[in-house]
Every structure is written in structure tokens, then in C-alpha cells.
Amino acid sequence: SQTIHQWPATLVQPVGSPLSLECTVEGTSNPNLYWYRQAAGRGLQLLFYSVGIGQISSEVPQNLSASRPQDRQFILSSKKLLLSDSGFYLCAWSSGQNTGELFFGEGSRLTVL
């Protein structure tokens, strides 16, 4: 069966520090991968998605970047965090079929102080 792992689960970082959130998927190959952010009291905002290794699409201009160094690994990064980067970050994967659902990880809660 397929599983998705995100880490770290919780992170408290000072303003201006770097960020790296990692996501890996097991049990499938060539998945579509997604990073969403959920701010307090808001819905889910799509940040990045990837349909293959090295292929990254950015949905909104921001302080963050994403990379896909391996087929089932998706990394969210920042060189210098802002207060506004605080939120709950969710990684998800799908099979790539247009009728298919997204499967979500457990999330990473980032607090920038």
C-alpha cells in the first residue's frame, strides 16, 4: 500500500532562518506531488506541484521554493523565513489520473517567531 511521510511534524524557527520540510511517498512510482499551506482560519492554498523529477510549478509568488530531487521526494525550502510563513504545511500525492484524489501527509506545523 502507499504511504506518505512528512517531517518534521512541528518546527519553531526565528525570522530570517532557513527552512527545509521533507516529504516522501512509498509504494508508488511517478506520483504527482503537491505542497499546500493552511493558515489559521483559512482554507488550503496550493503552493507548488510537480509532475516529475525536476519539474516544479509554482502557484503563487512567495518566499518559498520547492524541489523534487528524486521521484518520490518533495522538499519545501526557504532561505530566510518571514513571520507570514507560519502555518500548517501539507504534502500530498496523486496517481496523476484526473479522476484521482489527493492523498495527504500528516502535516508540518511551522511557527516563525
Added chain:
Amino acid sequence: AQSVTQLGSHVSVSEGALVLLRCNYSSSVPPYLFWYVQYPNQGLQLLLKYTTGATLVKGINGFEAEFKKSETSFHLTKPSAHMSDAAEYFCAVRGIYNQGGKLIFGQGTELSVKP
């Protein structure tokens, strides 16, 4: 382009009462529609989805939703609420020609269940 509007950021029902969570979508192409549930500090879990075929879709935990094209709606219902249904619910849409398979989510509705 697609968008989703969930009417009511908070809904409160009594245990055993009907649950109705509203979702309206906008899409320039035929949509695929999804409902997800999120428990505190967890990821999202799929409740049900509509792709093609029967417009009344049954999901997990006794939930169901009906796709009404004329009303551009996909409301989520459950005949009898249980305390364990308290969570946040998200409606999402994807156009059938969507590249990348991304889902567009609504703002979410927090469901409270009173004993």
C-alpha cells in the same frame, strides 16, 4: 479556472440531527468534485468524490453528496450526526482538463456536534 465557495465557516448541530454542509463551485469545464475531512493537527482524509455517472455519491462514515449541475452545488449531508463527526470539512474541485491534477479547495467549514 475553478473556484469553490463553502457557505458557513462554522456549523453547529446536535447529536442525531441532520448534517448539511454547503458547497458551490465555479468551473468553466465539467468538474470533478471532492469532500475531505480534517481532524485537528492532522492531514486531510477523503470522504467522497464525484467524477462521472451517478450524481448522488456515497462516502465513508455515512456521508453522501449530490452533484447538481444546474445549481453548481455539491452539498454534503449525513442523516444523523455523531460526536465523532466534529472536524473541519473541505470541498474541492478539479476541472476535467486540469494539468497537474491540482485540487482547488474551499475555505472549509468547521462542524461542531453538541451532545
